[in-house]
Amino acid sequence: MSNSSTDAPLLSVNNLEVQFALRQGAVTALRDLNFTLKRGERLGVVGESGAGKSVLGFSIINLISKPGSITKGEVVYEGQNLAVMNNNQLRSIRGNRIAMIFQDPMMTLNPVLTIGDQMVECLHAHRKISKAEARAIALDKLQQVQIPSPDTRLDQYPHELSGGMRQRIVIAISLLLDPDLIIADEPTTALDVTIQAEIMGLILNLCEEHNVALMLITHDLGVVAEVTQTTMVMYAGRIIEQGPTQDIIHHPRHPYTQGLINALPQMATPGQRLNQIPGSMPSLQSIPDGCAFRLRCDKAIKACESVVPDLQIQQTVQVACHLYAPETRQASSLNTSQTDAKVGGLINE
Amino acid sequence: MNTVNPTANKKVQAPSRLSRFLGSHLWHSFKRDRVAQVSFFVFLTAVILAACAPLIAPFNPYDLASIDIMDSEIPPSWKDAGDERFWLGTDAQGRDMWSTILYGTRLSLTIGICAVMLQAFLGIIFGLAAGYIGGRVDSLLMRMADIQLSFSTLMVAIIVLAIFQASFGAELYSELAMIMLILVIGIAEWPQYARTIRASVLAEKEKEYVDAARVMGLPTFRIMFRHILPNTLSPILVISTVQVANAIISEASLSFLGLGMPVDQPSLGSLISSGFSYVLSGAWWITVIPGAILIVIVLVMNLLGDWLRDVLNPKLYKG
Numbered sequence: 001m002s003n004s005s006t007d008a009p010l011l012s013v014n015n016l017e018v019q020f021a022l023r024q025g026a027v028t029a030l031r032d033l034n035f036t037l038k039r040g041e042r043l044g045v046v047g048e049s050g051a052g053k054s055v056l057g058f059s060i061i062n063l064i065s066k067p068g069s070i071t072k073g074e075v076v077y078e079g080q081n082l083a084v085m086n087n088n089q090l091r092s093i094r095g096n097r098i099a100m101i102f103q104d105p106m107m108t109l110n111p112v113l114t115i116g117d118q119m120v121e122c123l124h125a126h127r128k129i130s131k132a133e134a135r136a137i138a139l140d141k142l143q144q145v146q147i148p149s150p151d152t153r154l155d156q157y158p159h160e161l162s163g164g165m166r167q168r169i170v171i172a173i174s175l176l177l178d179p180d181l182i183i184a185d186e187p188t189t190a191l192d193v194t195i196q197a198e199i200m201g202l203i204l205n206l207c208e209e210h211n212v213a214l215m216l217i218t219h220d221l222g223v224v225a226e227v228t229q230t231t232m233v234m235y236a237g238r239i240i241e242q243g244p245t246q247d248i249i250h251h252p253r254h255p256y257t258q259g260l261i262n263a264l265p266q267m268a269t270p271g272q273r274l275n276q277i278p279g280s281m282p283s284l285q286s287i288p289d290g291c292a293f294r295l296r297c298d299k300a301i302k303a304c305e306s307v308v309p310d311l312q313i314q315q316t317v318q319v320a321c322h323l324y325a326p327e328t329r330q331a332s333s334l335n336t337s338q339t340d341a342k343v344g345g346l347i348n349e
Numbered sequence: 350m351n352t353v354n355p356t357a358n359k360k361v362q363a364p365s366r367l368s369r370f371l372g373s374h375l376w377h378s379f380k381r382d383r384v385a386q387v388s389f390f391v392f393l394t395a396v397i398l399a400a401c402a403p404l405i406a407p408f409n410p411y412d413l414a415s416i417d418i419m420d421s422e423i424p425p426s427w428k429d430a431g432d433e434r435f436w437l438g439t440d441a442q443g444r445d446m447w448s449t450i451l452y453g454t455r456l457s458l459t460i461g462i463c464a465v466m467l468q469a470f471l472g473i474i475f476g477l478a479a480g481y482i483g484g485r486v487d488s489l490l491m492r493m494a495d496i497q498l499s500f501s502t503l504m505v506a507i508i509v510l511a512i513f514q515a516s517f518g519a520e521l522y523s524e525l526a527m528i529m530l531i532l533v534i535g536i537a538e539w540p541q542y543a544r545t546i547r548a549s550v551l552a553e554k555e556k557e558y559v560d561a562a563r564v565m566g567l568p569t570f571r572i573m574f575r576h577i578l579p580n581t582l583s584p585i586l587v588i589s590t591v592q593v594a595n596a597i598i599s600e601a602s603l604s605f606l607g608l609g610m611p612v613d614q615p616s617l618g619s620l621i622s623s624g625f626s627y628v629l630s631g632a633w634w635i636t637v638i639p640g641a642i643l644i645v646i647v648l649v650m651n652l653l654g655d656w657l658r659d660v661l662n663p664k665l666y667k668g
Contacts, residue, residue: 063563066483095565107557112579121575122565173565 009036010078010180010213011060017072018052018059018237027284029055029068030237034311039180040211042204044224044245046260047234048281053217056234057183060215061094077181096126099174101203103186105166109158115142115169116154122176141172145202164195171203181213188223200227221264225249233257236281236292243317253319255297291322299323378660385656388649395646399455406448407434411614416443422632440620440635441627442612449615450639456616457643460530461597465589467535468596472542473585477573479543480550491547494540502537502599509533510608523611530609534596545588549581583661590654594647601643617643 016033019026030052037043045053058064060075062082075082077098082090102108110118119138120131129137135154142150145168158166167187174182184203188196204227207214216228224231224245231248233241233256241254252258259277261267268274279296282288288295294304303309303322311318312325370376379385398405408415420443423432432439437446479490513529514522522529553559554577562572601618603609605625610616612623617639624635 061564063560091566091568093566094563095567100561100564102557102561104557108561110558110562110576110580112582113576121567121571125565125567125571170561 008079010039010041012036012076013060013073014076015073016056016059016070016075016083018055018064018068019071020068022067024285026071028237029284030059033073033239035232035239035242037181037213037215040207040213041230042207042214042216042228044228044231045215045217045234046219046221046224046231048219050236050281050284051234052237053219053234054185057100057185057215057217060183061098061100062090063094092126095122095179096177097179098181098183099177099179101167101170101174101182101184101187104190105163105170106158106190108170109166111158114155114157115161119154119173119176122173126177137176138172141175142169144175144206145169145172147172163191164199167191167195167199168202171199171206175206175210175212178210179212181215182207183215183217185217186219187216188220189218196223203227221249221260233260236287237284238292238320239311239318240293240320241317242311247316253314253317253324254293254321255299255323256293259296291320375660378656382656384652388652388656391645391649392653395454395642395649396458398451399458402448402451402455406445406451407436408445408448410444410449410452413613418443422627422635424632425634425638437638438632438634440624441632446634446638449620450617450642453615453617453620453639454642454646456527456610456614457597457600457618458646460527460534460600460616461593463531464534464538464596464600465592467531468538468542468592469585469589471536471539473546473578475539476543476546477550477578480547481554481569481573481577487547490543494543497537498540500537502534503602505537506530506533506599506603507606507608510603514608519611523613526610526614530600530603534599538592538596541588541592542585545584546581549584550577553577553580583657587654587658587661590650590657594650594654597643597647597650 013033013035016030017028018030019028033056035043045056047053055064055068059070060077060082062070062075062085064070070083073083077093080089080093082093085093109115113121116135116138119141120134123129123134123137127134138154139150142153147153147165147168153161153165153169158169161169167190171187182203187203188199191199200223203214203216206212214228216224218224228245230243231241231245232239233248233254235256241248241252241257248257249261252261256277259275262275263277265274277296282292282295290306291297291300291304291309294300297304301322303325307322309320309322309325311320314324379389403409410416420432420435420439421441423435423439424430425438425446426433426436428438435445435447437450439445440449475490475494479487510522510529510533559572559576562576567576597617600609600616601621604616604618605622607622610619612619615623620639621636621643624632624637624639628636
């Protein structure tokens with residue numbers, strides 16, 4: 001990150017690798033992930049389906065479902081490495097210090113328990129307080145998420161509420177224990193557009209108000225541009241570009257990020273087909289050698305075929321692409337002048 | 350939308366359970382279903398009569414002093430040879446049939462319900478554990494269930510009860526008969542529950558609310574019993590009604606074979622059995638009346654189970 005602050009980061013992920021042990025062999029869902037998150041900072045994680053965004057969300061609280069596990073690296077939260085903690089220690093962090101919001105509010109609330117019961121239960125799992133106190137806290141949080149008549153909501157069941165209302169309740173539940181970090185995994189994907197804006201605005205306000213860090217997992221670049229301060233673009237389990245959101249949105253450097261931004265409907269000429277990135281993301285079992293994106297990349301050079309690009313610092317952002325690596329540029333200029341001209345052309349743009 | 354309700358700080362009482370029940374689909378459907386109403390009414394009558402047997406019954410069939418062998422095999426009171434003291438006649442030992450049937454129904458229902466409670470208890474714990482924990486625990490428990498199911502309940506019960514009777518003597522057996530029947534029927538049938546519950550747990554645990562509960566940091570035990578179990582309750586309720594009926598039949602069959610309740614504390618099954626040798630000599634009532642009552646109880650429980658299954662299955666919603 002460009003503007004380094006003196007205080008230690010809230011969360012730092014170092015060399016994280018997550019593998020799924022399948023019958024055909026281990027599949028690596030995340031590799032060499034490095035990033036930090038400061039208190040109150042809002043980070044957007046962008047990528048296509050299957051890029052590993054959701055796995056990243058779950059691996060931060062070390063809750064990857066069965067065949068998967070963290071095989072390398074560490075997730076340091078306030079000095080504690082969550083990757084090596086046992087379940088009891090983790091339970092005191094989950095929900096308590098790090099909360100999570102899921103995509104579909106229709107599914108994340110238990111259909112047979114009232115809203116109040118679910119909130120009280122979450123509080124009781126972490127604090128020794130009476131039921132009345134817990135209900136009072138629950139009521140307070142429901143007011144914070146601006147639910148009309150919160151007192152009657154406490155005794156309603158999830159099916160009695162609309163989708164937007166339920167997502168507000170899910171947000172209220174995530175705020176119950178005043179966490180330091182909220183991981184929101186596509187929190188607005190299941191909602192219609194008008195409600196989306198309301199819910200995103202609510203999340204943004206609450207995070208600013210309580211100085212809560214937010215990790216927003218989404219494939220909506222518009223939301224990322226509005227809400228987050230830093231952005232991380234993922235492709236096939238790796239970070240390919242990260243830096244301040246404004247710089248990434250306005251000056252995308254990686255061909256993939258450029259493609260994503262070009263693919264936004266706003267970028268298309270009216271009456272023309274929408275821009276798209278050709279092909280689709282390779283499955284994790286068959287990632288090509290070298291750069292995982294090279295088969296879909298129209299700017300691929302020789303080095304892309306064999307060498308996995310590392311993150312290079314380019315002004316304010318880090319980008320994993322051979323086009324920006326000085327040594328590959330020299331090497332490729334020795335090989336063919338044609339590619340050199342191509343790269344030069346791109347960089348001059 | 351964005352104004353916060355000023356009265357929101359006062360605590361509001363949850364709507365009462367009764368009003369919730371009266372507004373439910375269950376009650377709505379019950380009001381419209383004649384078969385369910387009649388079945389429920391018959392079942393409730395049987396339960397009340399059985400529960401109040403000592404108050405209602407004109408004689409105490411367990412009290413040997415009040416039984417006169419001279420009163421044996423008197424036909425029901427509406428027959429020519431009937432005696433008005435004995436409404437449904439008497440059995441071969443001179444016991445009043447009406448009193449004996451009341452006490453017998455009480456025993457049968459108690460054994461049936463307790464055995465099913467035991468089945469449900471074992472089945473819920475094993476089924477939840479197998480479904481939620483999965484892996485080796487699942488394989489172990491389900492293979493146990495398979496092995497158990499490959500022996501029929503009656504066969505297991507006959508072997509266990511016969512061995513018990515042979516090794517501890519008939520006297521101790523007759524004291525412990527009820528508990529033994531509950532244990533044997535209860536333990537022999539737990540796989541029915543465990544399988545049903547495991548199947549619904551497997552479906553439930555993939556749902557996002559379980560992930561959400563884990564993300565909240567709730568302990569595994571609480572997730573299993575408070576979040577997943579209530580979501581599997583409808584199949585549990587449905588099989589419970591059928592299982593009570595099955596348990597009553599099992600008990601009756603065992604008693605009929607002489608391995609159930611002893612003759613001096615007759616259940617419906619042992620009554621049917623004790624009258625069987627007199628059917629051909631004309632004393633049909635000793636067997637037929639308790640048999641009819643047994644059939645009616647089992648039938649209404651199955652009808653209730655059918656109705657419950659329809660009501661609790663959202664895919665069969667009939668409005």
